[in-house]
Amino acid sequence: MTKNPPLLTQQEIYEQFKIKYSQYSPDFELLIKAGQVEKLNRLVREKNAVILKHNYMSWDLQCDEVLGIRGDSLELSRKAGETEADIILFLGVKFMAETAKVLNPKKTVLIPSLKAGCSLASSIAGADVRKLKQMFPGIPVVAYVNTDADTKSEVDVCCASGNASKVVQWAMKEWKTNKVIFLPDKFLAQNVAREMGADIFFPNVSADATTTTKEFALRTKHIAPKTPIFIGWEGKCEVHEKFTPEDVDGLRHDFPGVYIMAHPECPPEVVKKVDFAGSTGEMIKNVTSPDVQDRQVAFFTECAMVEILAAQHKNVLQVCSIQKRCPHMAQNNLETVIEALEKMQYKITVPEDLRKKAELPIRRMIAVK
Ligand code: SF4
Structure with missing residues (x-):
């Protein structure tokens, strides 16, 4: 059995924070955060x-300094299915934690807040998919x-932003058709x-x-x-829909000379104008690509991602x-995350019949490289 390395002390974490993140918090707050x-x-x-x-x-x-694994939805789904830990604490939103539970049902899956929904996930339900079918x-x-999970349980395959076109091509080939129903993100x-x-x-x-x-x-x-034909749905990400082509021009x-990257949940008029579009994981990797080198880089995506990259x-x-x-x-x-582990809240549950039906489309997504 491999021995875990010793944990960092508050002082050691604080020293690191002072070097890396002093632009985000005053000194006294860095010390408090280090303790947390x-x-x-x-x-x-x-x-x-x-x-x-x-x-x-x-x-x-x-x-x-916070123990754990960072990634985009696809990378974290893979990790959730593989982990041998007893508890998965998902720092994200509910559909992500549900995906972890579907893939690894014996584990306790926690999410720090039940208010962490998603405008895309709530734009559609299983009954809508049945109607479309x-x-x-x-x-x-x-x-x-x-x-x-209710929606996933009715579909043939899931995709992430990083493998969406590959999944569509896979589905068209498997079903021997040039048509696909693609839900729920209109812009993606x-x-x-x-x-x-x-x-x-x-x-x-x-x-x-x-x-x-x-x-x-x-x-x-x-x-x-x-010609491939998509049948879409009118869901939108409430964050990415706010980016405009004028934002690109203004920047x-x-x-x-700025190099602009955007998430494909942004409107197509925005994506057409930027230098690179991809999942969060792909954008992060691209920061160090030869295309970018020392150019200034801007991201059109949820802005917390930029904090750590800017540091x-x-x-x-x-x-x-x-x-x-x-x-x-x-x-x-930090407060809700600590509380989640202290109080073992909030536990994600997925009814077994739904879980079984949702598992296949998720596993197909993970298998498409
Ligand atoms: S950023 Fe958009 S897609 Fe992501 S969780 Fe928030 S609302 Fe949903």
């Missing part, structure tokens, strides 16, 4: 827990991982469709099935036979505003 991190790490060890930290956590949770029978359903669907040269149709879900299928037939009648004007890389610009902070991700802070 020491306490959190002790709880993690005592309870044999693993902390999975989404890239959208604030610097005091994302930092290396009746309207468009035989067409595979791809769901973005930002969905509840449009961005992936554009990348694949696909046409996209948004059904009027309040109309009856006959009217909608007629509209679809009319719309797709003149499309070349092999380029103010910072000539690590001098060329990263902190383009941040309260508007671009996800209110759901912000439910995670």
Whole structure:
């Protein structure tokens, strides 16, 4: 058995914080935070827990001094399925913790706040998927991982922003079709469709099935036979929808030569204008790519991700505003995270019938490289 290295003391953590993060908090607060991190790490060890930290956590949770694993939704789903810890404490939002529970049902999965939802996940439910499947029978359903277990339980395969086009291509090949139902993110669907040269149709879900299928037939009648066709949904991320093409122009004007990266949950008009679009994990990797080198870099995504990057890389610009902070991700802070382990709250449960049905689409997503 490998022996765990000794935990950092409050003083050691504080010294690190002073070097790396003094731009974010006054000295006395760095000391308080260091004490909280020491306490959190002790709880993690005592309870044999693993902390999975989404890239959208604030610097005091994302930092290396807090024990745990950082990543995007896809990377953390993989880790959640593999861990041997007794407890998974998910620093993210509810659909992520649910995904961990679906993949590793014997573990206790905790989330620091039940208010950590997601505007995309709440835009759709399993009943909506059933209705779409009746309207468009035989067409595979791809769901973005930002969905509840109820929705996932009705779909064929999930995808993350980092593998969305690969998953769509996989589904089209498996189902031997050029059509796909892609849920629930309107902008991600449009961005992936554009990348694949696909046409996209948004059904009027309040109309009856006959009217909608007629509209679809009319719309797709003149499309070349092999052109991929997406059937989308009108969900949006309440953070990424706020970025505009004018923001891109303004930034380029103010910072000539700036390299801009955007998450594909941003509107297509924004994604078209930036230098790189990708998942949080892909954007982070790209900071050190030869394309970027020493150019100034800006991110159009949830702005907490930028805190830790700006501390690590001098060329990263902190383009941040309260508007671009996800209110759901912000439910995670040192206080709520410590409390989660102390009180063993809030436990994620997924009814077994739903869990079994949701597992296959998630495992398919993980398998598509
Ligand atoms: S940033 Fe957007 S997609 Fe991510 S959890 Fe928040 S609302 Fe959902």
